Amino acid sequence: MKKQLASDYLIYDEASGIYKEDAEQAVRDDVEKHQWLNVVGIIARDWRLYIMLVPMLLVFLFWRYFPMYELLGCFKVQDEVKTVANQFYLGFSNFKLLLSGSTTLSMDFWRAMRNTFLLSFYGLCFGFPMPIIVALFFNEIRSNIARSVYQVLTYLPKFMSTVVMTTLVTMLVKQGSLTTSMGILSQLFVKLGLISAEVGNAGLLNAPNFFRAIYQISGIWEGAGYDSIVFFAAIIAISPTSYEAAQIDGAGKMAQMRYVVLPSILSTIVIMLISRIGSLLNVGYEKVLLLYNQNTYVTADVVSTFAQRYAFDGGLKGLASAAEMMNNVVGMLLVISANTIARKASNVSLY
Amino acid sequence: MKRKLEISELIFKIISYLFLTVFAISCLYPFVYAISASMSGRSAVEYSQVVLFPKETQFEAFKVMFSDNLFWNAYSNTLFLTFYGTLWALGVALLGAYALSKKRLLFRKGFNFFLVFTMWFSAGIVPQYLNYLNTQKVFNAVGIMDDKWLVVIAMGMAAMNIILLRNAFEGVPSEIEEAAIVDGATEFQILSKVYIPMCKSTIATVALFFGISRWNGYYWARQMISNPSERPLQVFIRLKLEEYQDPEQMAGWNKSYASDSIIYALIVCSVIPILVIYPFIQKYFAKGVNMGGVKE
Numbered sequence: 001m002k003k004q005l006a007s008d009y010l011i012y013d014e015a016s017g018i019y020k021e022d023a024e025q026a027v028r029d030d031v032e033k034h035q036w037l038n039v040v041g042i043i044a045r046d047w048r049l050y051i052m053l054v055p056m057l058l059v060f061l062f063w064r065y066f067p068m069y070e071l072l073g074c075f076k077v078q079d080e081v082k083t084v085a086n087q088f089y090l091g092f093s094n095f096k097l098l099l100s101g102s103t104t105l106s107m108d109f110w111r112a113m114r115n116t117f118l119l120s121f122y123g124l125c126f127g128f129p130m131p132i133i134v135a136l137f138f139n140e141i142r143s144n145i146a147r148s149v150y151q152v153l154t155y156l157p158k159f160m161s162t163v164v165m166t167t168l169v170t171m172l173v174k175q176g177s178l179t180t181s182m183g184i185l186s187q188l189f190v191k192l193g194l195i196s197a198e199v200g201n202a203g204l205l206n207a208p209n210f211f212r213a214i215y216q217i218s219g220i221w222e223g224a225g226y227d228s229i230v231f232f233a234a235i236i237a238i239s240p241t242s243y244e245a246a247q248i249d250g251a252g253k254m255a256q257m258r259y260v261v262l263p264s265i266l267s268t269i270v271i272m273l274i275s276r277i278g279s280l281l282n283v284g285y286e287k288v289l290l291l292y293n294q295n296t297y298v299t300a301d302v303v304s305t306f307a308q309r310y311a312f313d314g315g316l317k318g319l320a321s322a323a324e325m326m327n328n329v330v331g332m333l334l335v336i337s338a339n340t341i342a343r344k345a346s347n348v349s350l351y
Numbered sequence: 352m353k354r355k356l357e358i359s360e361l362i363f364k365i366i367s368y369l370f371l372t373v374f375a376i377s378c379l380y381p382f383v384y385a386i387s388a389s390m391s392g393r394s395a396v397e398y399s400q401v402v403l404f405p406k407e408t409q410f411e412a413f414k415v416m417f418s419d420n421l422f423w424n425a426y427s428n429t430l431f432l433t434f435y436g437t438l439w440a441l442g443v444a445l446l447g448a449y450a451l452s453k454k455r456l457l458f459r460k461g462f463n464f465f466l467v468f469t470m471w472f473s474a475g476i477v478p479q480y481l482n483y484l485n486t487q488k489v490f491n492a493v494g495i496m497d498d499k500w501l502v503v504i505a506m507g508m509a510a511m512n513i514i515l516l517r518n519a520f521e522g523v524p525s526e527i528e529e530a531a532i533v534d535g536a537t538e539f540q541i542l543s544k545v546y547i548p549m550c551k552s553t554i555a556t557v558a559l560f561f562g563i564s565r566w567n568g569y570y571w572a573r574q575m576i577s578n579p580s581e582r583p584l585q586v587f588i589r590l591k592l593e594e595y596q597d598p599e600q601m602a603g604w605n606k607s608y609a610s611d612s613i614i615y616a617l618i619v620c621s622v623i624p625i626l627v628i629y630p631f632i633q634k635y636f637a638k639g640v641n642m643g644g645v646k647e
Binding site for chain 1 (some may be wrong): 359360363364366367368370371372374375377378379381382384385397398399401402441442444446449450451453455456457462463465466469471472473474475476477478479480481482483485486504505506508510513535538539542551563566567568572585586588589591596597609611614615617618621622625629630633636
């Protein structure tokens with residue numbers, strides 16, 4: 001009896017009439033008691049490994065997570081002197097102001113939301129299939145040298161900076177005047193009958209109707225070659241015997257595409273599609289910023305550019321933060337749901 | 352039956368060649384045009400007589416640009432940002448990715464989530480800007496007045512690149528590491544003597560991603576660097592373009608070359624270094640895309 005009182009780990013076994021040690025309980029209690037000591041011990045033993053983590057964690061903390069804290073300014077009264085922590089709590093009035101739909105500001109915000117969504121959506125519709133098509137075409141070229149030449153040339157625009165790309169676009173579709181003619185690309189479009197001479201002379205980038213087209217086409221021009229690499233890698237991994245089998249069964253080119261190529265690259269397509277949907281609301285603000293102007297706000301202004309214009313030119317930082325908050329929360333929900341759906345549907349997931 | 356098959360394949364082949372040829376030409380042509388336009392005479396450029404080759408050849412635009420001190424400043428600033436920015440980002444990423452690749456790391460899932468979450472949710476431009484302003488104050492208080500260092504240290508880290516490195520490190524067989532431990536190697540030695548040599552090509556790819564994004568970096572450099580002589584090339588090009596688009600500034604243009612030529616010359620100068628190293632780095636880029644699968 002004395003022994004039982006001294007220790008909690010002994011249990012009386014009725015059948016045999018002796019005390020037995022409860023080993024599992026002993027271990028569990030031991031872990032509980034020394035858990036935090038253990039953590040310290042493990043870290044101390046491996047301290048070099050944890051030291052290696054520190055710079056990365058600090059970089060992400062300071063310049064990825066602190067901005068998120070700064071984002072809380074959208075719930076606060078804007079104050080140039082106080083930090084976010086000390087500003088007065090305002091509640092959701094910034095959001096109400098943006099969403100109300102009656103003021104100019106709110107209408108601008110809704111326009112920006114709509115443009116953000118449309119630019120991404122068109123990117124998904126036109127920009128996404130292009131690399132797949134290009135990859136299929138690459139696959140048709142049997143000569144390695146010829147294919148390398150094509151690949152090197154079509155990857156090229158991806159290496160240009162956004163600034164160089166937009167500068168080139170701006171110059172190629174620039175406006176004409178009495179003493180100078182319009183950009184050479186505009187001239188080509190006028191000759192092909194795609195645009196009228198007046199529009200070309202006024203500058204294609206000043207025409208709201210053409211902004212989305214310019215944005216998408218320049219995006220495809222920039223990325224279609226380079227983005228095809230992934231799909232091309234998936235296509236060349238298909239065994240030649242699959243094609244042969246299909247040919248023996250009498251499959252033409254389209255049937256081969258449908259029954260051999262497409263199923264083989266489907267998982268790659270799904271993965272790329274998820275990541276694309278995930279960044280649906282992450283429109284490349286830099287490109288928009290470099291291409292748009294006052295004349296094209298109607299179709300070009302996206303949430304990021306809206307926010308930075310109102311914050312830096314208008315001084316409304318709280319409102320701008322609120323706009324970005326909404327955009328980014330919706331964006332995050334899209335990533336998570338796209339990923340979940342894909343995981344359930346096809347066992348392919350990105351994160 | 353057999354013949355019909357060949358026809359459908361032939362048609363597809365012809366379409367492929369046709370499409371790719373047009374696409375490849377459209378990718379190359381703007382750069383050729385930029386080179387020609389930067390070297391053509393004023394009337395040839397202004398009346399769009401330049402189509403492929405330079406007309407009324409002049410080199411004034413290049414000469415004027417090369418004599419501009421701000422241009423050389425911008426170039427050296429870009430080299431500075433690219434070199435130190437890549438070094439810093441790669442160093443941080445290598446150490447972090449190595450630690451994350453170890454299964455025995457405590458809270459490994461938590462640290463991974465810490466990274467991946469930044470890919471899902473970003474605060475946005477305005478909060479980031481406000482945060483950089485705070486950083487700038489701290490830097491200035493410590494005595495670093497040079498905004499270039501702010502751009503080097505605070506910007507350009509990408510979670511995606513760290514995950515690429517982590518996946519590569521995870522692929523190294525653990526037996527090799529165990530052998531090194533038996534030989535008495537410390538973590539740093541294992542990283543530098545075993546992991547880095549074994550993952551050379553992935554590291555080269557990631558370094559390239561960092562380098563290119565630094566070379567091309569524009570927005571934050573423009574926002575955070577106020578001193579004109581500290582601006583990188585991309586900002587310099589953009590400011591020149593804005594200057595050129597301003598009709599008031601261009602009203603009294605009376606040079607022997609068109610104002611466009613200056614812009615084209617700038618484009619050519621900023622693209623040439625990339626074109627020179629492009630053939631050597633292209634294969635790493637192709638590799639990097641295929642490594643892009645993220646898993647946890």
